[in-house]
Amino acid sequence: MSLTELSGAPTPESSPGPEPAADGTPATRPQRRPSPLAALLVRLHFYAGILVAPFLVVAALTGLAYTVTPQLDQALYGDQLTVADVGDQPRPLTEQITAARAAHPDGDLAAVSPGVDDRTTQVVFALPELGEKQHTVYVDPHTGEVTGQLTTWFGSTPATTWLDDLHRNLHLGELGRHYSEIAASWLWVLALGGVILWWRRRRNGRGRVKHLLVPDLSAAKGVRRTRGWHATTGVWLALGLLVLSATGLTWSRFAGENFAAGLAAVDATRPGLSTSLTGTPADGGGEHQHGGAPTAAADPATFDRVLAVARDAGLSGPIEISPGEPGTAWSVAQTDNLWPVGRDRVAVDPDAGIVTARSDFADWPFLAKVSALGVQAHMGLLFGVVNQILLAALAIGLLCVIVWGYRMWWQRRPTRADRRALVGAPPARGGLRGLPLWALLLGVPLTVAVGWALPWFGVTLLGFLVVDVVLGIVARRGGGRAAPADS
Structure with a gap:
């Protein structure tokens, strides 16, 4: 570097x-x-x-x-x-969500992350005026x-x-x-x-x-x-x-x-997680995407049932419960980013209380x-x-x-009185002209491919070449030749 x-x-x-x-x-x-x-x-x-x-x-x-x-x-x-104080048994999510809704009655319920250890429970509401952002209410579990x-x-x-x-x-x-x-x-x-x-x-x-x-x-x-x-x-x-x-x-x-x-x-x-209850595949979500659509009609009591099913399915540690649209499964995802990470996900039928689909990190x-x-x-x-x-x-x-x-x-930089300059001269040009044919046949297509995959690399590299050619033309017309940096 x-x-x-x-x-x-x-x-x-x-x-x-x-x-x-x-x-x-x-x-x-x-x-x-x-x-x-x-x-x-x-x-x-x-x-x-x-x-x-x-x-x-x-x-x-x-x-x-x-x-x-x-x-x-x-x-x-x-x-x-x-x-500050971690109790032995957390309060039901129903009670925590009700308290959050009382503190913030606006918006659709988008997700709930039950508190683990000394972390508070996060009750997330979606509001149209916030765009991609959300309003989160924190509750002592x-x-x-x-x-x-x-x-x-x-x-x-x-x-x-x-x-x-x-x-x-x-x-x-x-x-x-x-x-x-x-x-x-x-x-x-x-x-x-x-x-x-x-x-x-x-x-x-x-x-x-x-x-x-x-x-x-x-x-x-x-x-x-x-x-x-x-x-x-x-x-x-x-x-x-x-x-x-x-x-x-x-x-x-x-x-x-x-x-x-x-x-x-x-x-x-990343494999998708189907939240459909009719066998139709659903979107799998991304790194910055809640698993379900915001819904104002989600019954707080359902979160406790879905949480119990997810825990029984092996989802330990911090998780996020995302309610889905009526008639679809709810998604529950592990959110532990500390190694070894917990990134397993399950889809839970909120009415039947069963897992309908799962995606484990080990299978990615x-x-x-x-x-x-x-x-x-x-x-x-x-x-x-x-x-x-x-x-x-x-x-x-x-x-x-x-x-x-x-x-x-x-x-x-040159420091002699007749060659004084603010900074050093660039390295001598001419390397491209001296390349063997095999290097050109291999290097040019490879550089073009990398430039296509990384557009800003390709655009700026082309810009460097244009600047270098222009400077070379100016130097030749001026009758001078910049001293190479290695000389």
């Missing part, structure tokens, strides 16, 4: 000096040139890093803020979300008293919802989602490219494995030392950044649609499992506090790598 030209070509500070001849005069030898593939990767890595880094900075900062949402929720809404009310987004508190929107779209709606998709689309390219370039630079040196993972502190101060910190930190972060990139793309606007279509094409989507296709678990890890939920710490470390490490990358760009 990086923003600089980590090619294998020697630089003035890293190239060995010329061996003296027998008479003591310095001998000259040609400088080793990078292969066309390496040169092309260096130039792509440099330009992509410089231009995409601002998007990554925003994503890292907003993601870092999101990692503390569980603690923030407890600080802001602890009185609503949790109870042991006393039946209402502890508070919040406007929520699929269970998320206002603070978490605000930070989630900030990270996903900067509160700019669909337009803002483009920034996060650009960041996720390039993050994996920069991470893999940086690792390859750093390995290539270190592969012929002594202690190469050590210096892949540990910066060479014996290097002279300046760009070499900065590059060491930049590259070795990127190597340590690479796996985590790849996971963040892949999971972020799964719910992006354009790449996410292609990802979902790909899963559907190989029959690897492998890719559907990986996708669901990856999303929970990306949100910092899968491994609790450990997950939050790892995400925070990734965000801080990414910010450090970006700062070091820009610092290298500045440290490479």
